[in-house]
Amino acid sequence: MTSLDDIDDLRGWLDLADRLGEVRRISGAHWDKEIGAASEVNYKRPSPPALLFDDVVGHRPGQRVLTASMGNARRLGMTLRLGTGLDDRALVETLRSKPGEWAENASRYPVREVETGPVFENVVRDDDVNLLDFPVPKWHEGDGGRYIGTGCAVFTTDPDTGVLNAGAYRMQVQNDGRAASINMEAGKHGAAHVRAWFAREGRAPVTVSLGHDPLLLVVAGTEVPGGISELEYAGVVLGRPVDVVRGELTGLPVPATSELAVEGWLYPDRREQEGPFGEWTGYYSGGTEPVLTLDVRRVYHRDDPIQLGAPPGKPPHDYSYMRSVMKSAMIQDALVRTGLPGVEGVWAHEAGGGRQLLAVAIRQQYAGHARQAGYLAAQLPSAAYMNKFVVVVDPDVDPRSLNDVVWAMCTRTDPADDIETMRQTWGSRVDPLREQGAPPFNTRAVIDACRPWTRLETFPKVAEASRELLDHVTRRWPDVLGGAW
Numbered sequence: 001m002t003s004l005d006d007i008d009d010l011r012g013w014l015d016l017a018d019r020l021g022e023v024r025r026i027s028g029a030h031w032d033k034e035i036g037a038a039s040e041v042n043y044k045r046p047s048p049p050a051l052l053f054d055d056v057v058g059h060r061p062g063q064r065v066l067t068a069s070m071g072n073a074r075r076l077g078m079t080l081r082l083g084t085g086l087d088d089r090a091l092v093e094t095l096r097s098k099p100g101e102w103a104e105n106a107s108r109y110p111v112r113e114v115e116t117g118p119v120f121e122n123v124v125r126d127d128d129v130n131l132l133d134f135p136v137p138k139w140h141e142g143d144g145g146r147y148i149g150t151g152c153a154v155f156t157t158d159p160d161t162g163v164l165n166a167g168a169y170r171m172q173v174q175n176d177g178r179a180a181s182i183n184m185e186a187g188k189h190g191a192a193h194v195r196a197w198f199a200r201e202g203r204a205p206v207t208v209s210l211g212h213d214p215l216l217l218v219v220a221g222t223e224v225p226g227g228i229s230e231l232e233y234a235g236v237v238l239g240r241p242v243d244v245v246r247g248e249l250t251g252l253p254v255p256a257t258s259e260l261a262v263e264g265w266l267y268p269d270r271r272e273q274e275g276p277f278g279e280w281t282g283y284y285s286g287g288t289e290p291v292l293t294l295d296v297r298r299v300y301h302r303d304d305p306i307q308l309g310a311p312p313g314k315p316p317h318d319y320s321y322m323r324s325v326m327k328s329a330m331i332q333d334a335l336v337r338t339g340l341p342g343v344e345g346v347w348a349h350e351a352g353g354g355r356q357l358l359a360v361a362i363r364q365q366y367a368g369h370a371r372q373a374g375y376l377a378a379q380l381p382s383a384a385y386m387n388k389f390v391v392v393v394d395p396d397v398d399p400r401s402l403n404d405v406v407w408a409m410c411t412r413t414d415p416a417d418d419i420e421t422m423r424q425t426w427g428s429r430v431d432p433l434r435e436q437g438a439p440p441f442n443t444r445a446v447i448d449a450c451r452p453w454t455r456l457e458t459f460p461k462v463a464e465a466s467r468e469l470l471d472h473v474t475r476r477w478p479d480v481l482g483g484a485w
């Protein structure tokens with residue numbers, strides 16, 4: 001029976017999640033919108049279970065799609081190998097400082113190359129390639145096509161140093177199943193690798209895993225610092241190296257236990273119209289544009305492969321919880337590492353897709369401290385992409401509570417004096433505010449929602465009972481009030 005320590009693939013992960021009562025099955029859904037819509041209903045529930053779709057219309061039973069893999073604290077804690085009994089608060093506490101430690105220790109866990117692995121159970125070559133042999137969902141009603149890559153890991157290398165990168169970049173099936181566009185936004189590590197390969201050899205080698213232990217999605221879909229291989233980073237989390245096989249054509253790695261993987265090359269002049277796609281901003285905001293398209297020359301897959309689906313959309317969506325937890329921990333670590341004193345907490349809210357709205361709690365120590373915290377947080381490499389608002393609050397405000405953060409803004413921010421804006425900052429093609437064809441800049445605001453430094457001692461007292469009094473009445477009438485705090 002699988003325990004946390006010996007999960008080493010998606011099947012082991014599912015086995016444990018199942019035993020914890022964390023998986024529900026849906027049979028007979030259609031790949032055309034039904035898998036996506038059923039998943040969407042599920043995301044909106046508190047602490048949603050994982051959904052495993054089988055018997056997809058038009059496909060062999062056994063070819064499955066998993067969604068909401070990390071939609072609650074229990075499954076995210078399990079995926080990060082931190083424990084199976086964690087709630088939201090305990091997960092964030094346990095995670096604090098871990099991303100920094102994982103990054104520092106990554107080089108101690110080089111991948112282990114193995115001769116073969118389950119991913120080679122089936123190899124499809126050249127003209128036999130058809131990605132639509134698999135139940136690839138059309139996730140949202142307004143999508144421009146079927147997306148095989150959502151919870152994926154796209155592997156590229158730096159042609160100069162050989163350092164490997166894994167990024168989650170969405171992939172739309174193209175050319176009747178023979179190709180897939182890869183939507184790497186400018187500024188992402190994978191995009192830089194591809195540009196460097198084009199300059200050097202005129203084409204860029206790529207492998208992609210499309211179903212795997214969701215840990216691989218966490219590391220591929222989170223801003224791990226450049227120059228660190230995400231597979232080594234995953235190795236630190238696992239406490240052992242990740243086993244990889246080499247793609248037949250490019251020699252790039254593929255996780256040996258991957259469910260489904262593809263291999264091929266990108267060429268500078270091969271682009272297909274991509275999108276629209278329901279984005280993490282909650283809009284079909286990226287429109288349709290020509291995007292680099294992978295000429296898929298090999299498909300490797302296990303018998304009855306399971307695709308790892310992770311479609312975004314209006315939050316909460318498939319991976320908004322994972323993103324919020326990971327971003328919060330990484331940004332807090334990075335902010336502390338700048339040397340800024342008094343950092344008490346950081347939360348990257350799901351409503352902003354884990355990027356656009358950051359709340360930073362500090363204990364003010366000097367005039368200017370609050371603004372410094374806001375400006376620094378807004379431009380940290382782990383936070384800068386598509387941030388819109390950083391709200392700085394005092395430590396009596398829980399940065400994870402949207403209610404408390406907005407209350408602090410309403411009562412401690414003077415809009416005329418306490419909102420600073422920055423222009424021409426790092427935005428995104430998918431920003432619904434971006435004008436068609438304009439470069440993806442955005443603007444952002446630091447909102448100082450701390451008590452004014454000059455009135456720290458004299459600011460009105462908060463009208464809420466003391467912790468002692470609250471505890472007292474809760475103990476006195478436990479049947480009515482118990483569990484409220």
Ligand SMILES: Cc1cc2nc3c(=O)[nH]c(=O)nc-3n(C[C@H](O)[C@H](O)[C@H](O)COP(=O)(O)O)c2cc1C
Pocket residue numbers: 150151152165166167168169170171183184185186187188189190191217220221222223224310311319
């Ligand atoms: C499920 C999922 C889908 C994503 N889709 C895209 C995408 O289509 N394009 C993109 O540039 N980033 C996308 N991201 C964000 C990147 O994966 C993330 O920024 C990651 O850090 C990129 O890797 P890199 O920092 O090594 O470039 C997605 C993330 C997740 C979790």
